[in-house]
Amino acid sequence: MALLNFLKPKNQLEEGGRTAAPVQQDAGEPEKKCPNCHKDIPISRLAANNLVCSCGYHFRMKARQRLHMIADKGTFCELYADMKSGNPLDFSGYSEKLESVRKISDEEEAVICGIAKIGKQKCCIFVMESTFMMGSMGSVVGEKITLLFEYATEHHLPVVGFTVSGGARMQEGLLSLMQMAKTSAAVKRHSDAGLLYIAMLTDPTTGGVTASFAMEADIILAEPSATIGFAGARVIEQTTKKALPKGFQTSEFVMEHGFIDGIYHRNNQKKLLTILLRMHNGGKGNESSTL
Amino acid sequence: MNQVPYDRVKIARDSSRPTGVDYIKNIFKGFIELHGDRRFSDDPAIVGGLAVLNGIPATVIAIEKGHTAKERAARNFGAPGPEGYRKALRLMKQAEKFGRPIICFVDTSGANCGIGAEERGQGQAIAENLMEMTTLCVPIISILIGEGGSGGALALAVADRVWMLQNAVYSVISPEGCASILWKDSAKAETAAASLKLTAEDAKSFGVIEKIISENDIGTVDFYDRIRALLLEEIAELSVDPDLINKRYDRFRRIGVDAIKHQAEVL
Ligand SMILES: [Zn+2]
Numbered sequence: 001m002a003l004l005n006f007l008k009p010k011n012q013l014e015e016g017g018r019t020a021a022p023v024q025q026d027a028g029e030p031e032k033k034c035p036n037c038h039k040d041i042p043i044s045r046l047a048a049n050n051l052v053c054s055c056g057y058h059f060r061m062k063a064r065q066r067l068h069m070i071a072d073k074g075t076f077c078e079l080y081a082d083m084k085s086g087n088p089l090d091f092s093g094y095s096e097k098l099e100s101v102r103k104i105s106d107e108e109e110a111v112i113c114g115i116a117k118i119g120k121q122k123c124c125i126f127v128m129e130s131t132f133m134m135g136s137m138g139s140v141v142g143e144k145i146t147l148l149f150e151y152a153t154e155h156h157l158p159v160v161g162f163t164v165s166g167g168a169r170m171q172e173g174l175l176s177l178m179q180m181a182k183t184s185a186a187v188k189r190h191s192d193a194g195l196l197y198i199a200m201l202t203d204p205t206t207g208g209v210t211a212s213f214a215m216e217a218d219i220i221l222a223e224p225s226a227t228i229g230f231a232g233a234r235v236i237e238q239t240t241k242k243a244l245p246k247g248f249q250t251s252e253f254v255m256e257h258g259f260i261d262g263i264y265h266r267n268n269q270k271k272l273l274t275i276l277l278r279m280h281n282g283g284k285g286n287e288s289s290t291l
Numbered sequence: 292m293n294q295v296p297y298d299r300v301k302i303a304r305d306s307s308r309p310t311g312v313d314y315i316k317n318i319f320k321g322f323i324e325l326h327g328d329r330r331f332s333d334d335p336a337i338v339g340g341l342a343v344l345n346g347i348p349a350t351v352i353a354i355e356k357g358h359t360a361k362e363r364a365a366r367n368f369g370a371p372g373p374e375g376y377r378k379a380l381r382l383m384k385q386a387e388k389f390g391r392p393i394i395c396f397v398d399t400s401g402a403n404c405g406i407g408a409e410e411r412g413q414g415q416a417i418a419e420n421l422m423e424m425t426t427l428c429v430p431i432i433s434i435l436i437g438e439g440g441s442g443g444a445l446a447l448a449v450a451d452r453v454w455m456l457q458n459a460v461y462s463v464i465s466p467e468g469c470a471s472i473l474w475k476d477s478a479k480a481e482t483a484a485a486s487l488k489l490t491a492e493d494a495k496s497f498g499v500i501e502k503i504i505s506e507n508d509i510g511t512v513d514f515y516d517r518i519r520a521l522l523l524e525e526i527a528e529l530s531v532d533p534d535l536i537n538k539r540y541d542r543f544r545r546i547g548v549d550a551i552k553h554q555a556e557v558l
Contacts, residue, residue, distance in 0.1 A: 088550035139547030210414035230414035
């Protein structure tokens with residue numbers, strides 16, 4: 001099964017480590033502690049391996065970095081970049097919060113949308129940004145996702161989406177809640193048009209995003225050990241007063257219970273997406289496809 | 292009496308208010324309950340089935356909280372699990388097949404928050420309802436009769452018309468949950484309730500609901516007669532609308548658009 005060889009986790013860092021001479025470490029180079037294996041990893045080595053530790057731990061990745069990793073070089077064209085959240089409920093502290101997270105995240109909102117090529121195949125793509133209020137969905141996120149699916153439906157394009165979200169954004173109240181229905185309606189139209197939607201769930205994907213477009217894809221994939229669930233683990237623990245099972249609400253747990261199609265190491269995602277798009281005739285649905 | 296939004300939350304949660312089954316029994320005739328999701332079990336927090344509305348067969352679905360402590364425990368406190376949402380969707384698809392209107396009564400503090408609910412895909416169950424309800428080709432009317440708690444309420448409210456009782460609340464998160472996340476203090480629920488804009492008037496101003504139903508005569512024959520008349524009038528109109536699905540799409544499509552600024556305007 002040569003085609004499927006790549007599906008075995010391939011870890012560039014591990015391979016490099018085994019064959020190459022011990023890396024001379026520059027004393028001044030910044031390091032990051034891996035929360036899984038507790039080793040200090042030089043940032044440059046992490047960056048060279050798509051922010052995956054040699055133990056397999058996937059660090060969170062910024063949306064732009066992900067786009068760089070997934071989209072063919074120079075093909076990404078951003079859409080709806082000019083949209084900013086207002087403060088529709090005059091929610092105390094929200095405007096200031098938005099200002100500060102814009103600086104922290106270097107983004108205008110919690111999702112980036114656009115058109116790109118993956119393995120030479122054109123698609124619509126969205127990537128959520130964890131450093132922007134933990135990828136929470138307010139009116140702008142809902143509108144951008146909806147517009148993207150509408151664009152994809154109109155232009156007969158597949159959608160590839162990377163989710164990371166704490167759920168609906170409290171500070172926009174009911175307007176945030178309604179984005180769940182709005183995005184779902186757009187996904188349904190896209191699906192009814194016979195077009196492909198692939199979702200890659202990354203750490204964490206929870207709440208209103210899990211309960212809408214994250215779980216509505218034709219093919220739902222996840223990164224290893226991501227938190228995936230609806231209700232928050234702490235809330236469940238407090239409500240039920242029971243100890244949570246080991247590995248509760250991880251990618252592996254959600255796959256064991258039948259809710260995702262597969263778990264893929266970050267280094268393999270582009271190849272997988274390329275093949276999946278190709279097997280669906282570039283995601284365009286019904287016309288006969290040849291591989 | 293000067294009411295603050297949190298007073299509405301307390302009224303909405305009052306166990307002496309009519310519950311879902313009270314509405315079904317008093318508005319409809321000949322209710323026949325249909326049980327089970329055909330996949331795992333029968334969720335006691337959601338009651339659904341067939342009933343007659345002035346001669347028109349309809350599919351009715353209600354989240355049921357129960358009145359007494361015993362009833363409430365047996366109903367899981369009106370917190371539906373994935374089985375409840377899957378049962379509701381099964382009945383809604385059945386309604387579509389036989390051309391019946393769908394009427395939902397929504398009253399939940401939120402979807403079930405538990406280990407089993409997560410294991411059986413609470414998020415996926417809600418997502419599927421949201422997606423499927425957008426294209427069901429029969430009229431859907433949802434009435435929020437008490438608490439409209441987040442995705443667990445929305446999963447029965449992707450409708451052509453959404454109405455709220457005067458003292459019902461509709462919110463993305465409970466005021467207590469919001470206060471504990473934002474201010475690490477659930478005692479600030481009153482402040483959170485005001486900030487979240489969760490009253491029926493707020494929901495109407497956002498275009499999230501069409502109608503507010505007065506509660507002055509709540510629980511009386513007149514009250515239920517009034518709701519029946521409203522339903523009949525609306526169903527008559529929706530049943531002959533050839534553009535039902537597109538209008539339902541647009542109904543949700545426009546929500547939140549006004550909350551967005553475009554860079555050029557900001558500068
Ligand atoms: Zn590690």
